[in-house]
Amino acid sequence: MHTVALATAGHLLHFELGIAYEIFGNPPLGADEWYDVRLCGPRSVRVGPFTVEPDDGLDYLAQADTVIVPALADVDEPLSPELVAAVLAAYESGARIASLCTGAFVLGAAGLLDGRRATTHWxxxxxxxxxxxxxxxxxxxxxxxxxxxxxxxxxAAAVDLCLHLVHLDHGATVANTVARRLVVPPHRAGGQAQFVSTPVPVSGDHTLAELLAWVQERLDQPLTVTDLARRANTSPRHLGRQFRAVTGQTPLQWLLTQRVRRAQQLLEATNHSIESVATATGLGTATTLRRQFKRVVGIPPNTYRSSFRSP
Structure with missing residues (x-):
């Protein structure tokens, strides 16, 4: 039986630990073989408002097939040296190591992210x-x-990664069965964006507040940096400096981001065709929309619509 060890030490976030236990600890109906899940730590651990007793010590990690490091409640607290050493020992013993959210800091401390691509909460x-x-x-x-x-x-990305591991171990059909039990999409590719909107200060006391609000009302229209500078009664060069100071982007980068965000809203809330969405967001053609949407969001607009469409 494939053993999954949930590595604990310190104060954890309850959602990530709970979802890992829910997915790996509950076999789907009809499954002939599932995971043996063990909560491993040196002592009792706080999980949100609860205290949880481990099943085994951290030395068990080296015996596990998969080690899951759940999210840490505070990444500024010193990491447990015992936990870091145990995760490294598990890796050296051949275990598959996965972190959820801020659990990536433990993998980083163990040197397991060196030269590798990694992510965590944005x-x-x-x-x-x-x-x-x-x-x-x-x-x-x-x-x-x-x-x-x-x-x-x-x-939610912790759910996606856990389902991805089930998919790797048991195939798509079983992973989809687990997803249906959880009432979540059956599979989201890891390359999808975290779908976090870029902060857009369209109101407030900053120098661009009026201009950004004006642009938001005209995303369907062709707009250039010269148009924006003329509206703001300034030069394009000075406008560029203001945009970087307020938004962290150039005027054109910010404008493109807003067009794509508006496209996301329309894909979620309407039945408009891709061509209509392209026109309504000022992106012109369906080809341009698809190219820019995938570059910013990470997936094509049709895939986004099927995953995030409101009922």
Whole structure:
């Protein structure tokens, strides 16, 4: 039986630990063989408002086939040296290692992200990259799969990675059965974006507030940097400096992002064709929409619509 060890130490987030236990600890109806799940830690562990007693110590990780490192409650707290050493020992013993959300910091401390692509919750991606510069941190994907080292972004992406592991071990049919039990999409590719909208300060006291609101009302129209500069009564060069200061993007980057975000809204809430959505967002043609949408979001618009369409 494939053994899955949930590595615990310190204070964990309950969602990621709970979803891992739910998926790997509950065989689907009709399954002949499933996982043997063990909660492993040096002592009792706080999981949100609860205290959980481990089944085994951290030395058990080296015996497991798969080790899951759930999300840490506070990435600024010192990591448990025991946990880091045990995860490294498990890897060296041949275990498959997967982190959920901020559990990636443990893998980084063990050196398992060096030279590998990794992700974590977008809000902690910069910290992960700064702390472990030899890792290639991608804040825009749901999960990464390096074979025996896998990492997931936050919350729902932990579900995606766990289902991905089930898919690898038991095939698509079984993974889809588990997904139906959880009432979630059966499979989302790891390369999909985390679907986090770029912060758009369209109101407030900053110098571009009026201009950004004006642009938002005219996304269906052809707009150039010169048009925006004329509206703001400034030069294109000065406008570019203002945009970088306020949004972190150039005017054209910001405009394209807003067009794609508007396309997301229309794909979720309407039956408009791809051609109509392209026209309504100022992207012109369906070909342009598909190209820019996939570049920004990570998947084609039709795939996005099927996954995120409101009832």
């Amino acid at each position: 809000g902690h991606a910069d910290a992960l990259a700064a702390r472990y510069p030899q890792a290639t941190v991608d804040p825009d994907v749901l999960y990464t799969d390096n074979g025996n080292i896998l990492t997931a972004a936050g919350k």
